[in-house]
Every structure is written in C-alpha cells, then in structure tokens.
Amino acid sequence: MNKRARIKDARHESALFRTRAIAGFLLIVACLSLLGARFFYLQVTRHDEFSSRSDSNRISIRRIVPSRGLIFDRNGVLLADNTAAFRLEVVPEQVGRMDAMLDALSAVVPLSEDDIQRFNALRRTKRPFDSVPLRLKLSEDEIARFSVERWRFPGVDVVPYLTRSYPLGEEFAHVVGYVGRIDVNEASRLDADLYAGTTHVGKTGIERSYEAQLHGKPGYEQVEVNADKRVQRSIKREAPSPGSNLYLTIDSRLQKVAEAAFAGRAGAAVAIDPRNGEVLAMVSVPSYDTNLFVNGINQIDYSTLLNAEDRPLLNRALAGGYLPGSTIKPYVGLAGLELGIRKPEDTVLSTGEFFIPGDTKRAYRDDQRWGHGRVDLREAIAQSVNTYFYGMALEMGIDRFSVALAKFGFGAPTGIDLLGESSGVLPSREWKRGRFNQAWYPGETVIAGIGQGAWVVTPLQLGQAVSIIAARGVRHQPHLLRAVQEGINTDPQPVPLPTPAPGIVHNPANWTAVEQGMINVVNTPSGTAHGMGDGFPYVIAGKTGTAERFSRTDEEWTSIGSSPIQRHQVLFECFAPADDARIAVVVALEAGRSGAHDAAPIARAILDAWARYDDVPREVTSR
C-alpha cells in the first residue's frame, strides 16, 4: 500500500509503549512472584524434609569393628592374637561395571575364583554403599602394585584390618579352632548391626563356641562426607567395646608335650583336673595349621586336609569313636560292687574260658589261655581278667548295666564347651532296638562287660569317667574356659563352676577296692602296665585297654597281615596322685600293640610334664 500516506504518530507510539512497558513490568513482577512463591514452598513449607535430606547427604555412619578378644592358656600364653594386615575393599556403588573392574583388577592383584565368588555372595547381603572386602592379607608387593594403579579403580581401596593369628596353631587346632570369612549362611544368621563391617566369625573350637564373648560390640562414627563419599571430618564417635579375652583351662606346656608324645600316630589325649573338671590338655593327632583358614584356605590345601586318610580335621578327642576295651573294667567293677553283686574280696576263678550258664557252645576267653586263677576285684583289674567281668556283667543284666554305666557319663555328650561332640554308644536294650530293631542277647551283655561289642566312647568321655573315679564318684563338668577378662584394665574373672551332683559312690570301701586295683595295674609286677609309674613322684592309678579292631573271624583280621600294631586300638587311662588325684589322663591310639606298650608312655609323658610344672602357682595371670 501507500506507505507515505500513513504518517508515524510519535505521540501515539510513545503512549502505546508506555502501556506495554507497564503491562510487561506487571508480567515480570507476576512471574518473579511465582518464582518467589516457589522458593517459599521449598524453603519454608518443605524445609524440614529438605533439611533432613541435606543431612543424610552429608552425614554417614561408619561402623567401627571391635577388636576380637584374645585367647590365652591358663598361664597367660597367647593362643589367638590379632595382627595387622591389609585387604582390598570395594564400594559397589562407586564401581561402574563390576565384572570389567574385577577383570582389570585381577591383572594387578591376583584374585582367585574363590575370592570373587565370596565377594559377589557377600555383596548381595550388603547395601550398595557398604564397603565389601574382596581380597584379604595383601602382600607388600601387591599393595605397592595396586597403589600405582589405584586411579583406575574408583571405589576400590586398600584398608588396614586386624587378622587373627594362632601362634600355636597346630597344637591348639582342635581346642581353639579358627575364625574364617563370614559366608552367606552366616551372614543371614548373624545380627547385621553387630556384625556390620566384621568380616570374620568363629568357625570351630573356642572361637566358635565363645563367638558372642569374643566378638565385642561395634562402635560407630558419624562422619561428614562429600559427594564422592570421601570423609571430610568426624562429627561424633562412639568407641567400640572390644571382645573379652578368654583364659582357657589348658596348660600349653602339657598340650605341647602331649602333641609331641604322639609322634604323629593318630589318636587323642585328654588331661582333666578331676577336682574341678578343668581340661588341662586336649590333643587330637594329626592336627593342622589353623592359620591356613583365617584368610581363606586355597582349594588344594583344603582338599588335601579333607581327603587325608588320617583325617586331620577330625577332632578325635571330642568326636573320635573308640572301643573302650578293658578301660571299661573299673567302671563295671565299681558298678557291680555298688549293686552288691560282689564284695571286693569275693574271688572268681579264671580258667581261660567263660560260658554263659546253660550254653556251652560259645566260649568267652581270657587274655591268658589257661586263665589267671582265682582273683578278687583288685587282681581282676590289675591283671585285666575278663572272666571276672563277664560274670559280673551277666549277673548285673543289661538293664542295670546300662543304667549304672550311664552314671559315668557314657552314651551321652559330656557337655564340654565345644561344639561337635559325639555321644558314643552305651550298650543297652533301647539302643539296640533303636539302631537295629533287634532283641538283646545275653552274650552281648557278657562282652559289654569287657568294653567290647556295641561300645563306642570318645577320649573325652573316658577322661570324664576316669575323673569321676579319681574324684571318688563326684562328677565335675569338663570345661575349657577358666576366666574371662572384659576390657584391658580389669582382672580376669574366673568363670563360676556349677555345683557338682552328689557322688555316685555310696560305699567308700567299693571305691577303695577299685582304686587299689588301678594302683596295682601300674605298681605290682602282675599289673598290665607295670613299670609305667617308675620314677614318678606320685603313685599313679591306671588301666590299660587293648581293643581288637576286627573280630578274629573277620577276613580283615587275616588280610592286614601279622603286625599286631594294626590290629588294636590301644588306650590308657590313669590319675595321680592316686589318693588325692589332681590330674586324670586318657590316651587313645588308633593302632598299637597294647595299651601298656603304646598308650601308657604318652600318658606318662603328660604326667611328667604336669609334675614338672605343678608347683607353679595356679592363679590366672594376665599378660
């Protein structure tokens, strides 16, 4: 159109602008008011919510793992220690691709298949920002190599920690046991709060049974962290309370001597103070080094231990089953006297063969072909005369027999403060019916009287039984924990003992007769272990046991050849001093010529060590 026809009206334009400027300004004020309202909404209405979110951003709570309680023997010799080591830990949240990271990392620090599996399993039980251990016990070389490459692995760190070490790992493997990494089952069982940050838990032995005392209570620290979760400063800290130190009843000197005396032969030994049930030594041979297990045993070592023919992982003292053989005779004798079947001075004629009245087909034999002649209880024990006990058991009958022998603790766990104890077998009608659903035959009662047949005892059960004899019929609970020290600055507090049940011996004369028989075993020329107490400062009372591992009719009896060593399980039980026993010892060997020949010398070695150190004051000494 014609542009010139329209003349610009400056006055109108200016007025128009003014209205528009005012409208614009109002628009702006409205918009910024809306923005201000939004600020009000965030900063006032929702302030509490954002304030706490801001705090949870910056404050993070770290658990401080308590240091595990130490374990000492009765004299303060260290058995389980905490030593400083380094491990790799990973915060999964800060790792991009976990698999790729682990691949790259294993080129720097060797990671076993085991490590990775364990890590992945453990990771699933933790929150993504929790640090999860990946590789334990790094060598200095590995730490150095990782430090150089650290920048490539965000979320991975070398962290110092305390690891368990066992200065006497081999000698105490079956008593102290060991700790190992928490596995998935344990992780779900353990209290997550108490075990946050803890990597190890007691797996066997004292470490397992006193886990609660040893573990302690974790502390915590409130720290301010930045967006990378790096700690800026500490806000509040509550120190952890370390686990209690435990003092065991074991005397490590006896323990070492006992271990050495076996010279590698498979078997077990138990030494108990009959006055209070304190276990002074408990050895199972062969043993293994518990230190291997602490930071994850490798597969080869483990399968070697697991598949070894002599089963080093088996705690023979606690779970090894042995035929008691003649070692059962003092108990059968004492039970028979108490039941009034014989008087101590009654004699029985041993002709070399015993028949159940009315049954002349089956002969039960004595050790000596032509018999021992006429013997009373004392001589029957001293010479281990089978005939005497065949008759006694037969007259007692299996029902009274099993009730009477149960009083010595046979057929039931002793209740020692270790897990994995087996109860053995005390022959009884009920047992046989339960096990085989068969009736009991009198012949079985006869051989039960000399510790053959269905019998199975553990060395610890036998140790408990001989302690009951030594304490004149009073049973004290066998135990391993002597005192507990809570905190470094306190004295170890002795663990109170339960009051023992009333004695099982009603007539002291019966006990004296049995004791005399056991003294004669060691101290008369006709005793089966004659000479084993020579030169010992106290009178020893004992009993041998030589049980046939196989029936003479078995093919195995002939197949294993002529060496008598292979044929017998040999045992020896004893206590000393005979009139006021302070130590009772049981030794079991899985193979040997006889109890006197092979087991008794081990018992003597333990007794010698005991006599040597016995004058040492008995107070618990702290380190």
Next chain:
Amino acid sequence: MIDAATIERTFFDLRHRLLRALQRPALDLPLLGALLLLATIGLATLYSASNLDRHMVINQGLRFVLGGVLMLLIARVPPTVLRNWTPWLYMASLLLLMVVAVLGQGRGAHRWLDLKIMRFQPSELVKLTLPMMAAWYLHARELPPRWTALAALALLIGAPALLIARQPDLGTALLVVASGVFAVFLAGLAWWRIGVALAALASAAPLAWPFMHEYQRNRLLMFLNPESDPLGNGWHIIQSEIAVGSGGWLGKGWHQGTQSQLEFLPEHTTDFIFAVFSEEWGLVGVLLLLALYIFIVGRGLWIASNARDTYSRLLAGSISMAFFVYVMVNGGMITGLLPVVGVPLPLISYGGTSAVSLLAGFGVLMSIHSHRRLLPR
C-alpha cells in the same frame, strides 16, 4: 613551544569537563548502583561457592571491569549512531554465527571463535544485535505492526535463533528469541495477535520433540519426574532442590552451605550458583535478590519510556525484559519449576562472556538514558 598559558588552559578545560560530567553524568546512577551491588553480591557468592577460590573471584572481577569499561564506552555512543550501524552489526553477527556453525562441523557443542587472545562467543553478540535489529526494523514502520512486518521479524529473529539452537545452546537461543519477541510486544502488537501466536506455539511444541537432542529430552523427562533417576539425570534437580529447601528462612550462612561445599550440588559456581545463594541466605536473601532484579528491570523500563525515539524505546525495553528472562529461567531451573536449560544467573554465575554482554547491554541503556528527551512531556 608550550607556554604556561596553554598548559593552564588545557588544565582548565579538563577541570571544566570533569565538573560537567559530574554535574550531568552520562550514566543513570540508580541503575549503576544496583548493578554494582549485584556484582558485589555475585563476587561474594562466587567466593563461597568456589570454596574460597580467590583466583576465580579475581578472574570474574576482571571480567566485570572489562564489561564495565565496555559499558562506559557504549554509553558515550549516541543511540542515533547505534541505529545507523544496526543492520551492519546484525549482519556481521549473523555471519560470525555461520562461521562458527561451519567450523563446528563434526564436533560437540561448538560456540566459540578462538581469537587467540580470548575466546569469543558470537551468540553473545547476537543477544545485543538482535533486539537492535528488531527495534531498527520496527522504528521505521507504522506501529502496531501488521502480519507482513511480523513475518519479516520472524525471519530476522528465527535465523540467528536457529543457528544458535543448533550449536546446541538452547538457553541462549531462548534469550535471543525472547529479546526479539519483547521488542515486538513493546511495539504494541495487538493482544489478539499475541493470543494466536501463543496458541500456535503451544500446539506446535510437540513437533519439536523429534528435533531435540537426547540430553535435551532427558532433561525434559527429568523435569517432569526427577526421582525416576535420582543418581543420574535427576541428580541436578534433586540436589538443587535439597540445597534450596534446606536453606530455610535465613539460610545456613555464608560459606556454610553443605550441599555446595561438599559438592553434592553440581556446577555450583555456574548454572546452579543461585542454589548456593538460596542455601546460604535463605528465603529472605532470595527475596531481597529478586527485589534487586525487579528494580533493575523496572529502572530499565523507566529509561525506555523516557527515551527519545521508537528505536531507543524498543531497544531499551527489550534489553530490560530479556534481563528478566535470565533470572526467571535460572531461578525456575534451580527450584524445579522449569526444565534444566543452561542460562546463567546474571552477574552472579561464573563465566565471562555473559557478564560482558550483559554489561554491554546496560551500556546501551545508559546511552539511551543520557540521550533522553530533556523535557518530560
């Protein structure tokens, strides 16, 4: 030979000029004061947000000085001169944008021209030349504008905006478009035409989706639901809201904001510096700061109303209103009211070019002010 009289005369002349400048300064003192106050707040906030990094604060201070000098220089140029140069300046800046677009082929975000001495962002120049061009175009025509004029303006505004959006720099493109649109609005575009344009824009908005970058779509989705990916794309918004919200009425105090000091808040010296300010000064501080911004915008519009001609009026008005867009978009972003768009908080966010171009814009306002009508109507 220079005799004593000549020297004396020269001195007298200088003194005379100085006195005149003081009596009738070429600058609007209230606006200058507000800007100085804003710059001071900006440096103090930056000092805290950078965790007491003097180097950054000095850098930013130097940029303010550079911008201030530029402002004083531009203030001396009469608007008529600016108006005569406008088409040339506009075309030059469009050319530079195209150079950047060509040089930036195959790279990521490419916005800079490396001038060896300093890096120069042509899009910052457009922030000034585009409203100038719009004002220049409207100045010569009958107001309010009609469809034909609007079509021409759409081309003038759209061409540089598209080039900038392709860089990609959505924030700057938005500011550039806003400054052009404000010029048209202030020119008195009929309200019904505005209504039609807004309706058309709203219905065309979904069409933009296929042309958006992946990160832009993410930002939009995160704006709608930040908690859906709190550690990834939603992190910025959530941490920013936490920073703002935890500030409360009076804030945590200067340099006490944990969200920024412990680096939970990303980009806490640049785009998210407003969140740091809100965390440390609380609602009271925020409202005072917003009041300061409103004052500056209002003063700018007042200067525009008193301007000598249409060109000056529209230019001053659109520069002032564009200034508001910075505040609104940045404040909306850090409070989760608007999607994340990289727009700095004027004179407070760390970063050189925007401070310099803003102060240059205020130079234009100062010039318009000092060449205003001498007699009020």
